[in-house]
Amino acid sequence: MVARIIDGKAVAAKVRAQVKERVERLRQEGVVPGLAVILVGEDAASRLYVGNKVRACREVGIASRKIELPGHATEAELIRTIEGLNRDPAMHGILVQLPLPPAIDSHRVFEAVAAEKDVDGFHLYNVGLLATGRWEFAPCTPAGIMRLLAHEGVSCRGQHAVVVGASNVVGKPMALMLLQEGATITVCNSKTRDLAQYTRLADILIVAVGRPGIVTGDMVKPGVVVIDVGINRLEDGRFVGDVDFASVARKASRITPVPGGVGPMTVAMLLDNTVTAAERRERTRPPIPLADPVDAA
Secondary structure: OOEEOHHHHHHHHHHHHHHHHHHHHHHHHHOOOOOEEEEOOOOOOHHHHHHHHHHHHHHHHHHHHHHHEOOOOOOHHHHHHHHHOOOOOOOOOEOOOOOOOOOOHHHHHHOOOOHHHHHOOOHHHHHHHOOOOOOOOOOOOHOOOOOOOOHHOOOOOOEEEEOOOOOOHHHHHHHHHHHOOEEEEEEOOOOOOOOHHHHHOOOOOEEEOOOOEEEEEHHOOOOOOOEEEOOEEEOOOOOEEEEHOOOOOOOOEEEEEOOOHHHHHHHHHHHHHHHHHHHHHHHOOOOOOOOOOHHHH
């Protein structure tokens, strides 16, 4: 068996095209969707990711604002910046680029972002909605994975989905979204003993731990659908995933490559969430009165 490669770039391009159409409709109504991206410190990878997001916004017509704070910025300074953006009507979405400096509590930062502008889906309100199956903003990477599965015609209903990794960013929300679609879920973490006994049972296997080659071909069953979220840079400069692609691809029915699989979908879903935030605010905004009540009297 030779696995079908799931082309995340192609699916992301379709999502971006749909987002661009929605942006154009909003602009015709006088609304310009806006996304603020906050970068704290000088992390090279974070700068690269932020640059990609700003460029993606520009390509679909979203107005982006990049705010850079020094690595020694305090938690209070970051939260004050967020509070200012919460009050800014031009910004429909706010994203705080991770990782943050160790001295800053990311949980407090996420809670400072207004829930209606939380396009990363990390605010407790949005996490609670996700847990009850009626999310408004789902974390971008799990949302992108669900879009990839749907595009490939992979039904989750009745399938055994194994998620390797239990982070708040990917693993936990991923499990909730798969559960909502009718899958039976197993979540493995760093304390799981004999990982292979679980991965071999997976109909759908999602790996997000940041360890290159942690899943190999002898750890999966024939026909499995494999989504590799990891992206790891080796000493020779190559980027690889958490899955040993060569050996797993010989047994899987479908597999995402690294790079070019999940990564493009994460950015595409950020754009999608930002436009959704703009659309929701315009629907809930009270109508402008035809005349000032005092003048009309």
